[in-house]
Amino acid sequence: MSAIDFWLGRHRDTATDLPGADLPWLARLREDAIDRFADEGWPTTRRENWRHTSLAFMAQQVLVVREAVTPEAVVAALRARYQAARGAAHAPARQGVESAPESAPESASKDGHWVIFVDGHFAPALSAIGGLPGGVRIGSLADALGQTPEAVEAAFGEAGDGEAPAALNAALAADGAWIRLGRGVAVEPPIHLVFIGARVTDQHLRNLIVAETGAQATIVEHYPVGAAGSTLTTAVTRVLAAQDSHVTHLKLQQEAPEAIHLATIEAEQARGAVFASHSLSFGARLARHDIRTRLAGEGAEALLNGLYHADGRRHVDHHTRIDHARPQGTSREFYRGLLDGSARGVFTGRILVAQDAQRTDAMQRCDNLLLSRLAEADARPELEIYADDVKCAHGATVGQLDEDALFYLRSRGVDAVHARQLLTYAFAAEVLDRIAHAPLRALGRAALLERLPDGARLEELL
Structure with a gap:
């Protein structure tokens, strides 16, 4: 049996049991997605978008869990880290005036809203969703497919979106987060989405975030260390940002050293919408992050900001695309990599400025620090400009620590x-x-x- 046949068989075995299997549009999309994956297979370096990252090894890769984890312990540790971070962030500066300690106990409103998924499924017993403003829905995609399928259909995406791993995700994803932010509503504390691979070899997650006009929120995707072994996570997060909405998305990926993490973040920004993406990639044997946003409305703003650290023989790849489709859009893109051992870091960033996107202001930069002689970095910033009234720049560096700065210290x-x-x-x-x-x-x-x-x-x- 080939690696592709394995996933085709997985789809046949699970298709009728997946949430929303009775929805014609979703059943059809899943069939189209698995057909696409069967045609394309795992990407290799022969494809332009995968020039520096090959998934050919997946044809022989055996997924296995060597040691399971206890989800309750993972969640408790993660929440404790956030509470400590919150305390450190609000602590007075060493030279500042001391402030009185807070007497109120920790609460969901202070820690934010916690939506926990274990082995690809919502875990309500571990989640802690506090009081929400009117017009806000935070919960499980599986539940939303049963309650508001029309709204989900409008945000779900298509079988042809993204790369081949995104197609596999569309075919197999059983659950994920469903977040809908009503018109003009601001959710102040962050919304934490935690995805724990505790006992299974693979999990497939799809997160849909819909921000209506003027809505504001900060969403955090946590992928903490889960089960030890060769495991696979595919994740697709789609953000639909309506006019004048503000969405901040932070992803913290810390999966186990043998894990494989293949993820896509896609955003669509209307007029005046602001989208900020922060990608912190610190785990997994191989991590690939496809991050794309389309500034579809005039005056939209985007920030793509990323940091990755890889050591040993680990491989991390950020592949980004910013489409400026309308005038007066602003985008800033900054990625930095720390590479040690025999690790390899890859950054490919493309900014596309359409003919109608006059007065675009775009800047892109990637810098890599090599901490060993065997570490490797590949950086490809790209600009494709069809408008003539723009301000665009890009740059990349790969180097080692400054000897003069070392001498000074x-x-x-x-x-x-x-x-x-x-x-x-x-x-x-x-x-x-x-x-x-x-x-x-x-x-x-x-x-x-x-x-x-x-x-x-x-x-x-x-």
Whole structure:
């Protein structure tokens, strides 16, 4: 049996049991998606969009769980980390005035709303969704397919969207998050979506976020360390941002060292909509992130901001695309990579400015820091411009730590090891500083320090 036959068989065995199987439009879409995956197969370097990343090994890859995890413990640890990050973010500066400690106990309103998925399915017993403003729905996609299928259909996407792994996701996804933000509603605390692979070899998740006119929210996708072993996660997150809405999306990927993570984030922005994407990729043997947004309305704004750390023989790939379709759009794109051991980091970013997108202001940059002689970085920033009244720029660098900066720190009494760590952290911190929400910025900082050697000591020096 070939690797493709395995997934075709999985689709045949599960199609009638998936949520929404009785909806003609969804059944047809799933059939079209699995047919597309069968035609295209796993991408290889022969395809332009996969020039530096091949999934040919998936033809022989055996998915296996070597050690399961307890979801309750994972959730408790993650919430404790966020509470610590929130406390650190709101702590007074060392030279500032002391503030009185909070007397109120931790609550869902302070910690945000927590929507937990275990092995690809919503886990209501582990979730904690607090009080919501009128017009806001946060819950399970599987439930939404039964309750409001027409709304889901409008946001679900098509079988031809994205790359081949996204087609496999469309065919097999059983659940994911369903978030609908009503007109003019602001959800202040972050909405945490936590996806734990506890016992299964593969999970397929589809998240739909619909922000109506003027709505505002911050959504966090957590992929914490789950079951040990060669496991597969496919995830597709679609964001529909209506006029003047503001959506911030932060993804924190920390899966186990043997895991394979294949994900897509797609956004559609109407007039004046603001979309900010922060991608922090710190886990998995191979992680591929396809991030795309279309500025479909005049005056839309987009920020794509990413940080990745890879060591050993790990491989991480960010493939981005920003489509400026209407005038006066603004986009900023910043990615930075820390690469150690024999790791490889890949960034391919494309900004497309249509003929009608006059007065576009777009800037793209990718910088990589090689921490070992065997580490490798590939950076391909691209501009494709059909308008003549634009301001666009791009750039990329690949290098090592600055010897002059190292010498300066050594001359100030910092030993060689910690001087390197300080400079490494400073290189990455510029990405974290763009995360506006202070507790999430602190959470990202803590996740980065966990990845760096002797991070606890480094934190004392900061």
